[in-house]
Amino acid sequence: MELVMSDWEKERDAFLAKIGQTPEVKAAPKPTTKKDEE
Amino acid sequence: MAVFLNNGVVLTVNSVDLSDHVTAVTINRTFDELEVTAMGDSGHKFVKGLEAASLTIDFLNDTATGEVLQTLQAAYGTNVTVTAKQTSAVVSATNPLYTMTCLVNNLTDINGAVGDIGTQSVTWNVSGTVAVTTA
Numbered sequence: 001m002e003l004v005m006s007d008w009e010k011e012r013d014a015f016l017a018k019i020g021q022t023p024e025v026k027a028a029p030k031p032t033t034k035k036d037e038e
Numbered sequence: 039m040a041v042f043l044n045n046g047v048v049l050t051v052n053s054v055d056l057s058d059h060v061t062a063v064t065i066n067r068t069f070d071e072l073e074v075t076a077m078g079d080s081g082h083k084f085v086k087g088l089e090a091a092s093l094t095i096d097f098l099n100d101t102a103t104g105e106v107l108q109t110l111q112a113a114y115g116t117n118v119t120v121t122a123k124q125t126s127a128v129v130s131a132t133n134p135l136y137t138m139t140c141l142v143n144n145l146t147d148i149n150g151a152v153g154d155i156g157t158q159s160v161t162w163n164v165s166g167t168v169a170v171t172t173a
Contacts, residue, residue, distance in 0.1 A: 005137075008169040012119075012139050015166060021116055 040132065046125040049095065051142075052118040054109045061157070062096040063122055065136055067168055091164035093120060093140055099147070099156035110160075113142040117165050130172055137169045 016022045048057045070087030100106045120140045129135040140162035149158050 005169055005171050008137070008167065011166055015139070016117060019117070 042124065044124075048121075048123050048126050050119075050121045051109055052113050052120075054104060056097065056106055056109060059098045059100055059106045060095060061098060062094075062159075064094040065122060065138075065168065066092045066094065089164070089167045091138065091168045092161055093122075093138065093164060094159065094161045096159045097157060099149070099158055106158075107147055110142060110145055111147075114145060115142065117141050120162070135171045137171065138167075139165045141165055 013022070047060065047063050048055065049060050049063055050056065067089075068091060069089045071084040072087040073082060074085050075081075075083050097106045097110075101108070117139045119137065121135060121137045123129060123133055123135045125133055127133045142160075142162060144160045144162070146158040146160075148156070150156055
């Protein structure tokens with residue numbers, strides 16, 4: 001491993017801030033069970 | 039030796055576990071090779087440059103809420119966190135977690151001929167580097 005995780009996260013956060021993409025895109029809610037969709 | 043059947047990869051896109059809709063995953067880890075050959079050398083010499091990783095995933099398309107198509111549509115054109123590990127077991131030296139930020143692109147929401155399963159094979163460039171953690 002070349003980067004410790006905290007360094008990787010710091011680099012990622014700086015990058016996302018630089019491109020105006022913070023906070024990260026919210027994930028669509030996942031149904032609790034597949035049955036709910038049927 | 040620890041060879042394994044490759045049927046247990048766990049993959050998340052933007053924190054959504056899509057593993058049960060993934061049929062293949064390939065992490066392509068490469069970096070630029072910068073030539074530093076100089077006078078007096080009798081062969082080419084190289085050093086590591088910028089990383090240029092990418093991730094290829096084959097999905098089974100699914101229109102249900104929170105599944106493949108909605109998750110990818112929400113992430114389309116943005117950089118999101120993607121994680122992959124070989125098995126669902128706890129992250130360890132023998133089951134490392136690969137974490138990367140991918141620019142979600144190259145979607146084929148509708149794909150296939152009559153009689154086919156709806157699938158899509160995407161390749162995403164990694165923004166930055168791939169972090170490999172073992173704990």
